[in-house]
Amino acid sequence: MLWTMIRKEWVNNLLELRFLVCATLCIFLAVVSVFVLRADLTAKRADFNTNREIYRKQVEEYDGYSDLQRQGIRVDRPPQNFQVLFYGMEKTLDRTAVISGDYLPGFEGDLNTNPVVLMFPVADLLFVVGVVLSLLAFFISYDAVAGERESGTLKLLLSYSVPRDIVILAKWIGGYLSLALPFLAAMGLSALIVGLSGGVHFTAQDWEAFLISGLVSLLLIAVMFSIGLFVSVRARRSSTAILSLLAVWVLLALVVPNGGPFVAEIFAPVPDVGAVERQIAERIKAASDEFRSMFRGNRRRMRNMSQEDRAAFFQEVQQKRAKLRRTVNEASEEVISDFEQRLRRQIDVARTLTRLSPVASYAYANTDIGETGVRHQRNLVNGLRTYQRDFARYVEEKIEAEGGGGDGFFGGSQDGEYNIEDMPVFAHRAEELAGRLASRTTDVLLLVVFSVLFFMGAFISFLRTDIT
């Protein structure tokens, strides 16, 4: 019985214009977005590789380790494979970080770039599913019950000995299938493009993440479809149903997720970046004044120093300099970690507020699963800091090995061997999939809860609905 009913629903949908439109749109958009973003990734990766070589060469051409310590090495943000599907944080223009002896590093941008991409949301698979497909889910479901009631076929149907629960279940399954199948086709085509093209090298773990993100997408479609069915059962007329659903869609898919950070800024404010920098500057003021005072008025004295005095003076300079660097590092680490704690709270508040919308949950889940989200950003910056520490230690050891206070003003002899073969290299390692998933259980669970809730709502309402 159920089977026949599902088939009826399915065939019904299949013959309609809107199914054709939905399916074509979904597949077309997915393919176009993956295709375009793949080209973008290839270009980004080429740039990344060129830049890496150039940065390395620049460093090799320095005069000595003290140059390396002061000017440092530049590091680019590594392009993420998953940006072909979920663009996420890859939209940022902050792409280059300078790693040097002091300061906490971070990715920075410049104004000499093309900013048009920031003016519009990126049409990636995340967008196709979260915005377009969730709208299509409402489109398929809005008249599933309300429409049949209007045209009178519902009455006819229920005059047979079909239990109501079977009818609504069949409607859910039949309708859901007509959404899920085009989506699966789109996923398959995307996988084909990703797999066959040279620019993207998915690892086994990436494919796993791809499958899981597909499941999460199916979950979101289920939630949206259930909401549509629920409204369709409750609404008297299908035109009311579609209008209400449109309002719901605008709120869930377009407004609530975007408003989150702005509202969170009110409830959980974080200090301004400039304020943080000023705080650090205040903390290190004493040490930096002390360091600077060594030179004030001493320029002439330095010229007249004897060989031994000069060596002693340089030794002192170096000690003070090392002390200053330590103070800077400690102060910035302390202030910034405090800042970041508050920022994390703000992010959490924003997330909690926006989780009202399943589309937001979906976006958090899939960007983190694909490592293009907030979690990845944090890992990346943490990795950068670890690398900076390794780098600083490496340079310090080298300078010490050279005998420190030689002729050079800032320590380190100029004619010493300068060889950076063994310099640590920044490499971002992908996080284990299990860890990424674990961080997003709440979001996935919420999606499950939402879909069950709304299906139950539709189910119960349908059992008690007045069909005339």
Next chain:
Amino acid sequence: MLKLLIRKEILAHLLSYRFLLTLGLFFVLIVSSVQVIAFNYERQVQSFSEAKRAQEEKLKESTDFRSLNWTGVQMEKPPNALSIFAMGLEKEMARSVLVSGWREAKLGRSKYANPLYVLFSAPDLLYIINIVGSLLALLFAFDAVCGEKEEGTLTLIMANAVPRHIVLLAKWIGGYLVLLLSFMVSILFAVFLAQMTTGLVFTDAEWSAFAGMLGVAALYMSVFFALGLMISTLTHRSSTSLVLSFLVWVLLVLVIPNTAPIVARAAAAVPAAGVIASQREAIQREVWQEMRSRMRQVSRDERRQLRDEARQRISSETDKLMADYLEKVDAQIEVSILLARISPSANYVYATAGLAGSGLNDFSGLRQYIQRYRDEFVGWLREEQQRRNREAEGISDPSERQEITDAPVDPDDLPQYAPPRGSLGHVLVAAQTDLLILLMFNVIFFLGAYMKFLRYDLME
């Protein structure tokens, strides 16, 4: 006759569920968006004045004039009040700029620290009109003709002595007025509320730019209203019309503008940032190497001359390199803009962000301004140094001399950092292409609806 029909349309719309929903959506979205972003703007203003004060205090305390060339000054752009309606590129432009003598200006970290700002675009008025406004406009019009046909009232109207074009015109005017009404009520209330509850103040120029933004929004929504009307004359059932309308809407509003910039980035590639950086360094290295070898053979005075010459050569060659590079970047930006223009949505976004002072022109204007400011700053540093040296010339006591040469800087003496804002006339001229295209879309869609409706089959 026309008036009567318009009245009928307006009444029919006002009594419909659709109107209630539109008004509700517009009202809730616009009011909350303006309110929330205005709060955010207030904080930005506060942090701007704090940063400015801190910078001035630092200058007043500093007793080491010569190091100003290396430490530089941290400059902040005053927050843009109109950006609460159209954030555009304001988030990027609001970064502080470190201007110093020894290297090119450096951008600070983003003030919008929360990474979720990158993940989702700001739900400002621009966004709401761009997406929700266009959708609601379509929704108002999609069944204007085919819906009436389904209900059978269209034949009734036509049975009277009313010309068809009057009927269509009435539908356009009546429906559009109601849509506009719900928008205007919402935005005016939102601005009023924001003015009451936050410290938001607009200048006269900003008010007129705001009026311009409302005008562009009205023009943009009328495009989609006309499009909806056209689709409703192309179809005979409102359900088909609805599906078609959405298909077109998704393509025009969600797909084309969002894909175009990325396509352009791949189509008109620019050299990687590292390539430019290394070329700049190569210029410096070469010039200095050559100069060093020449310097060995000349007297001290001539050496200074050579040094100046080297600096000049480096700056002119670097400028040329950067100009070439920026030309390529600008070409890419042009392609991005051009590709997205197929969609009215992109034109709307460009024009509105331009009016708000957070558009692409403002972005590149700021870029050029920072460069100019740095030159000005460096020139000022040099002059000030010379002035101080002259003043200290006669004094023999070294500590007294130092007091003069290293005296703190009065912040007011520095060249003013004030990124320029285009005047309204200027902005409108820059936006004329966008406005023309929007107008053209309007005419095409309305003409399409008109032609189709003249031959529309009422019975079938």
